[in-house]
Amino acid sequence: MNPALRATYRFQFHRGFTFADAQALVPYLADLGVSHLYASPITTAVPGSTHGYDVADPTRINPELGGEEGFEALAGALAARGMGVVLDIVPNHMAASSHNPFWLDMMEAGPGSAAARVFDVKWESGRLLLPVLGDPLKATLEAGALSLRADYEIGRVNVAYADHVFPLRAQTVAGLLRAAGLAAAADCFAVVEGGSDDTGRGAARAVLTGLDAAARQALEAALAQADLAAVLEAQHWRLAWWRTAAHDLNYRRFFNITDLAGVRVEDPEVFDLVHRLPLELIRRGLVHGLRIDHIDGLVDPAGYCARLRAAVGPDVPLLVEKILEPGEVLRPWPIEGTTGYERLNDINALFVDPEGYGAFEAALRARHLLVGALPERLASAKRQVLEASLKAEVDILAMLAREGLDAAMTAGDLTDTAIRDGVVALLAHCPVYRSYATPAGHAPEDVAIWQEIRTRIDATENPLTAAAAALLLDRLESPERPSDHEFRSRFQQLSGPAMAKGFEDTELYRFPVLLCANEVGGSLDHPARSAQELHALYEARAKDGAADLIPLATHDTKRGPGPRARLAALSGRPEAWLAFCEAAEALTVPLRREEAGIVMPDALDAHMILQTLVSAWPITPERMETYLTKALREAKRHSNWETPNEAYEAASLGFARALVEAPEAAEFRARLEAFVAALAPAGRLVALGQLILQHTLPGTPDIYQGTEFRDFSLVDPDNRRPVDWAARAQALAGQAAALDPDDAAIFQLTRDLLALRARNPALMRGDYRRLDIAPSAAPSPWGWFGFERRHGEHAVRVVLPTRIPEPGAPLDDLTEWLGEWLGEGWRPLEGHALSADMPFLLAESGPA
Numbered sequence: 001m002n003p004a005l006r007a008t009y010r011f012q013f014h015r016g017f018t019f020a021d022a023q024a025l026v027p028y029l030a031d032l033g034v035s036h037l038y039a040s041p042i043t044t045a046v047p048g049s050t051h052g053y054d055v056a057d058p059t060r061i062n063p064e065l066g067g068e069e070g071f072e073a074l075a076g077a078l079a080a081r082g083m084g085v086v087l088d089i090v091p092n093h094m095a096a097s098s099h100n101p102f103w104l105d106m107m108e109a110g111p112g113s114a115a116a117r118v119f120d121v122k123w124e125s126g127r128l129l130l131p132v133l134g135d136p137l138k139a140t141l142e143a144g145a146l147s148l149r150a151d152y153e154i155g156r157v158n159v160a161y162a163d164h165v166f167p168l169r170a171q172t173v174a175g176l177l178r179a180a181g182l183a184a185a186a187d188c189f190a191v192v193e194g195g196s197d198d199t200g201r202g203a204a205r206a207v208l209t210g211l212d213a214a215a216r217q218a219l220e221a222a223l224a225q226a227d228l229a230a231v232l233e234a235q236h237w238r239l240a241w242w243r244t245a246a247h248d249l250n251y252r253r254f255f256n257i258t259d260l261a262g263v264r265v266e267d268p269e270v271f272d273l274v275h276r277l278p279l280e281l282i283r284r285g286l287v288h289g290l291r292i293d294h295i296d297g298l299v300d301p302a303g304y305c306a307r308l309r310a311a312v313g314p315d316v317p318l319l320v321e322k323i324l325e326p327g328e329v330l331r332p333w334p335i336e337g338t339t340g341y342e343r344l345n346d347i348n349a350l351f352v353d354p355e356g357y358g359a360f361e362a363a364l365r366a367r368h369l370l371v372g373a374l375p376e377r378l379a380s381a382k383r384q385v386l387e388a389s390l391k392a393e394v395d396i397l398a399m400l401a402r403e404g405l406d407a408a409m410t411a412g413d414l415t416d417t418a419i420r421d422g423v424v425a426l427l428a429h430c431p432v433y434r435s436y437a438t439p440a441g442h443a444p445e446d447v448a449i450w451q452e453i454r455t456r457i458d459a460t461e462n463p464l465t466a467a468a469a470a471l472l473l474d475r476l477e478s479p480e481r482p483s484d485h486e487f488r489s490r491f492q493q494l495s496g497p498a499m500a501k502g503f504e505d506t507e508l509y510r511f512p513v514l515l516c517a518n519e520v521g522g523s524l525d526h527p528a529r530s531a532q533e534l535h536a537l538y539e540a541r542a543k544d545g546a547a548d549l550i551p552l553a554t555h556d557t558k559r560g561p562g563p564r565a566r567l568a569a570l571s572g573r574p575e576a577w578l579a580f581c582e583a584a585e586a587l588t589v590p591l592r593r594e595e596a597g598i599v600m601p602d603a604l605d606a607h608m609i610l611q612t613l614v615s616a617w618p619i620t621p622e623r624m625e626t627y628l629t630k631a632l633r634e635a636k637r638h639s640n641w642e643t644p645n646e647a648y649e650a651a652s653l654g655f656a657r658a659l660v661e662a663p664e665a666a667e668f669r670a671r672l673e674a675f676v677a678a679l680a681p682a683g684r685l686v687a688l689g690q691l692i693l694q695h696t697l698p699g700t701p702d703i704y705q706g707t708e709f710r711d712f713s714l715v716d717p718d719n720r721r722p723v724d725w726a727a728r729a730q731a732l733a734g735q736a737a738a739l740d741p742d743d744a745a746i747f748q749l750t751r752d753l754l755a756l757r758a759r760n761p762a763l764m765r766g767d768y769r770r771l772d773i774a775p776s777a778a779p780s781p782w783g784w785f786g787f788e789r790r791h792g793e794h795a796v797r798v799v800l801p802t803r804i805p806e807p808g809a810p811l812d813d814l815t816e817w818l819g820e821w822l823g824e825g826w827r828p829l830e831g832h833a834l835s836a837d838m839p840f841l842l843a844e845s846g847p848a
Helices: 019-024 026-032 067-080 101-112 114-118 137-142 170-179 183-190 198-209 213-225 228-233 242-246 268-283 301-312 341-350 354-366 374-387 391-402 406-412 416-428 444-460 463-477 482-504 531-543 561-570 574-591 603-616 621-635 646-661 663-696 725-732 741-759 814-822
Strands: 008-011 036-039 043-045 055-061 084-089 093-095 128-133 146-151 156-161 164-167 237-241 257-262 289-292 318-320 549-551 593-595 598-600 700-704 784-791 794-801 841-845
Touching: 019 026, 019 067, 026 067, 026 725, 026 741, 055 067, 055 101, 055 268, 067 084, 084 268, 093 101, 101 114, 101 128, 101 164, 114 268, 128 242, 128 257, 137 228, 137 237, 146 213, 146 228, 156 170, 156 198, 156 228, 170 183, 170 198, 170 213, 183 198, 237 242, 242 391, 268 301, 289 301, 301 318, 341 531, 341 549, 341 663, 354 574, 374 391, 374 416, 374 444, 374 482, 391 416, 391 482, 406 463, 416 444, 416 463, 416 482, 444 463, 463 482, 531 784, 549 663, 561 603, 561 663, 574 603, 574 646, 574 663, 593 646, 598 646, 603 621, 603 646, 603 663, 621 646, 646 663, 663 741, 663 794, 700 741, 725 741, 741 841
Parallel strands: 008 036, 008 700, 036 084, 055 093, 084 289, 128 237, 289 318, 549 700
Antiparallel strands: 043 055, 093 257, 146 156, 156 164, 593 598, 784 794, 794 841
16 A cells, blocks of 8 residues: 655665665654655666666666665665655656667667667668767777777677777678688678567677687787778767767757657557566555656657556556646646646745845846846747757757648748748747647647747747748648658657756846746746735645645755745845845955956856855855856856856856955955845745745645755755755754754754644645735735645644744734634644744644
């Protein structure tokens, strides 16, 4: 029987944190009060992987983590405590790596091999392109960086390059064996060339492994004398300079990551291969729920969910990583819901003051540091990534779009360039991550997406591009030929990466109005939520029986709960922030560098650095530099990952380091520390309020590793630093006196909320009723937010502030009518009644 999904706790597994490490923490998790360990991918990954998403073999548990034996021991320890496992699985991609046996098999045997059906490769465009070389192929050959090597243990002959190996096709191996005078062995390889006979190929490899010393010596001589350039030309694959990946690629990638190759999980046999291990773990009772990574990368997410639900049965929770835009509703798939990026942003946005946000944005626009409306900015960012890192995918899509359009193009005076521009326009103006049409049809929601694309294009693009886009939109809505369906399918698979790279990994790093709003799944044009908006959302979620996740941090969030809470509180202090910025500008300008008339960092990046310091202070210079390097490259304003601007980066990192530790920035740091100290009480209350909502709103709270203490992490890798488990164990043992009081408050509240969820079913199965909180005629400066959840005889009431006034502000007259409002039978949670230090109410009623 599966444990009820009450609360999850996320672990990031890698060789520095294994199953054995997690097993040692099972008593801690049980006493903390979670119901499920939420595990990052555990399948065999590229050696040394720090995350597990670069899957090398989906059929085996990663030996670096402890292998099958280690996972069984961990699952057994959890089961003994009545706990379960939610497992993160990766159906969309695998590592394009020498460590992936399926990738190696496909390289060796080509499009006719059984392994070839696993990967999404367009073989009709030519040999499999492998853009892995540090230099162009000719230069690499001349440098002697490529060589032929026989692997007698595996039974392959490979081209070796650095730590890569590329298997030679059987025909080539046969020729090399003949050149070595090994005719019988050559015949064994010749007979398996070009087919899908893996048994015969295995027999040929066995012949190679069985060669005696003399035969091996002869083969080594033949390898040394072979014409390497001719050998390379004869393979099923083609080596190339890594920079060609953005322009010429014939396999689908995960976003723009060339060493993660798309998987054809829509093929039933591939589905069975990818899910063999997790389904077996579920059957054995070792895994009790699944988290599906990047579901929007699949051809048919709805069909995938239906197939997976049929495979796991009705009682196994299925949670998908899916970004929903504001107002977008998850399609009616047979799953529990999403991993909750939208919930994180809803909670954060409740605490953002829209007037403060508006003042911050107006100040940046007045200095011309921000220009352009948000939709146009996002379209421009998406266009930039489409024409740079995703250009190869755009070119493939444009070729598909062009098929069968001769007559229509002639009639409309449309050129090939116009068609390609139309493709880019469709992607740039798509308002959500994707539509979900299939050959079986599409939904009204899909038509609405396409209509919005049409409206945006008509309003902003030139008439020729708009005409081409209109023709392509007609093909999306009414496909007639097979190429139309493939065009629509690949358009839907590319619109998600375009949004992710253009918004999450570009625009969020170049629009630093209030960085707590710049989050995965967030919305820069909807950074704040009113109480009424949130009430409406959660009334609907309770009615639907929401059980999906509510995180405050994940391995992919841009900031931890601490920075987001502090910045949300900052939005209520616009005058103080703008005054601080003005003073900081005068103090920090001398620390910026000027070269050829260019100030480094420029004013916008300096502003971003300043707000980051306020949000995460205190911070080490090393952490700040790691974050800033990523932020500058993601923003793509002055630097990027492909061609880093070393001078600009060095100046910006030097500026940030100086602010953190240089003697000449001492006055700035004194002001910074005073400002952070003044803001900290409000940030603390926002953090506690967000934590309360995470655990009491409809859904399942998801705790990211270590965040039961305050967490002031920035984007990965900062949020994947080692956790101080000893300190948390001490807190659990009641030794909280040694803790920072704010850590102790977060920890104790987390424990109390988890205990409340365990004993009061209203928080897992209850309805949602908004509370009308109006303690006085005038609007309260505290922005009170309250609701009740009820299930049978059990109920919970929650009241908390969404605005934190300056210190010393009275709590209105709420305390005067609180007792009357609660009435008989309500039990305030100990330590959580209204007070100046803890202006929250948590109360329950029903059987004790």
